[in-house]
Amino acid sequence: MxxxxxxxxxxxxxxxxxxxxxxxxxxRESRLVQPKExxxxxxxxxxxxxxxxxxxxxxxxEPEELKISAQPAPIVDRTEQPxxxxxxxxIAQSYLLDTFDYxxxxxxxxxxxxxxxxxxxxxxxxxxLKDCDLDSRPPPLRxxxxxxxxxxxxxxxxxxxRAQVEARALDVWGSLAELEEERTRHRERRERADRTRAxxxxxxxxxxxxxxxxxxxxxxxxxxxxxxxxDADEDIYRRSCDCGHTETYEKM
Numbered sequence: 001m002x003x004x005x006x007x008x009x010x011x012x013x014x015x016x017x018x019x020x021x022x023x024x025x026x027x028r029e030s031r032l033v034q035p036k037e038x039x040x041x042x043x044x045x046x047x048x049x050x051x052x053x054x055x056x057x058x059x060x061x062e063p064e065e066l067k068i069s070a071q072p073a074p075i076v077d078r079t080e081q082p083x084x085x086x087x088x089x090x091i092a093q094s095y096l097l098d099t100f101d102y103x104x105x106x107x108x109x110x111x112x113x114x115x116x117x118x119x120x121x122x123x124x125x126x127x128x129l130k131d132c133d134l135d136s137r138p139p140p141l142r143x144x145x146x147x148x149x150x151x152x153x154x155x156x157x158x159x160x161x162r163a164q165v166e167a168r169a170l171d172v173w174g175s176l177a178e179l180e181e182e183r184t185r186h187r188e189r190r191e192r193a194d195r196t197r198a199x200x201x202x203x204x205x206x207x208x209x210x211x212x213x214x215x216x217x218x219x220x221x222x223x224x225x226x227x228x229x230x231d232a233d234e235d236i237y238r239r240s241c242d243c244g245h246t247e248t249y250e251k252m
Contacts, residue, residue, distance in 0.1 A: 015095035015106040084108055100142045100161045114166075117144070117159040127169040128182055134160070134168070141168060223247075 074093035075081045081090040082097070086108035096102040096109060109115050120143070123129050134141050141164055145156040173179040223241040230237050240246045 015109065019095050019098045096161065099144060100164060102161055102164060114163040116162050118162050118165055120158045120160065123160050123165045127165055128179065128186060129165070129169060129172060133172055137168070137171070141165070 076092070078090060081092055082103040083089065084091050084094075084105040085103055087105065089105065091097055091103055091105050094103075094105045094109070096104045096106075096115060102115075104115065118126070120134065123134060124131075141160055143158040143160050145158055148154040148157050169179055170176070173182060223243065223245055225239040225241055225247065228237045228239040236248050236250055238246055238248050
């Protein structure tokens with residue numbers, strides 16, 4: 001059987017795999033406490049891998065993103081099915097509905113636009129949201145957790161639905177115009193802070209250069225002393241250079 005890749009799957013199949021991926025962790029944890037007989041009822045295995053329920057099998061050594069668990073039950077009652085925000089058709093089950101409680105069917109899902117995922121950092125920097133806006137303001141935004149692809153030892157990334165983040169930003173700032181004005185103010189404050197840091201570094205560099213030049217000038221200077229003066233109280237002689245240097249000495 002040829003190797004299964006994300007590129008060879010349809011949008012609906014990828015959505016189904018994404019929904020099931022969220023439940024894979026719970027299934028793996030259940031294996032620690034459930035007997036093997038119960039597990040076999042949840043996942044149908046054969047000698048080649050795991051039955052995906054979509055006409056193909058997933059190999060045991062496939063990446064975690066393609067491993068799946070039991071299919072979540074769809075909403076059977078038509079009166080309880082929400083309508084898709086895009087096509088207005090009732091939804092029995094979809095990736096966005098199951099994962100983010102966002103009523104959009106798989107056929108209308110725009111993975112590159114409004115339905116793309118943004119990291120928590122992007123949600124805070126691009127939309128100027130705080131932790132409390134994401135976690136405490138009702139209703140708290142749902143997210144999916146994934147391993148950091150750049151830092152395996154770092155905490156899992158939390159990914160949010162862009163459409164929900166944009167709606168939360170409107171709730172916080174009131175309108176797109178207010179959000180854009182705050183972005184402008186934020187950008188100006190950051191630019192002023194950057195200029196201040198740059199000016200401080202430049203002043204420190206100038207002082208270091210001037211100090212070095214002054215020391216070199218003094219080291220290369222040849223003193224030209226004026227007439228000596230005798231201090232009877234201390235019984236010493238003094239003579240001074242035009243540069244300000246004064247030399248004291250005694251005579252035998």
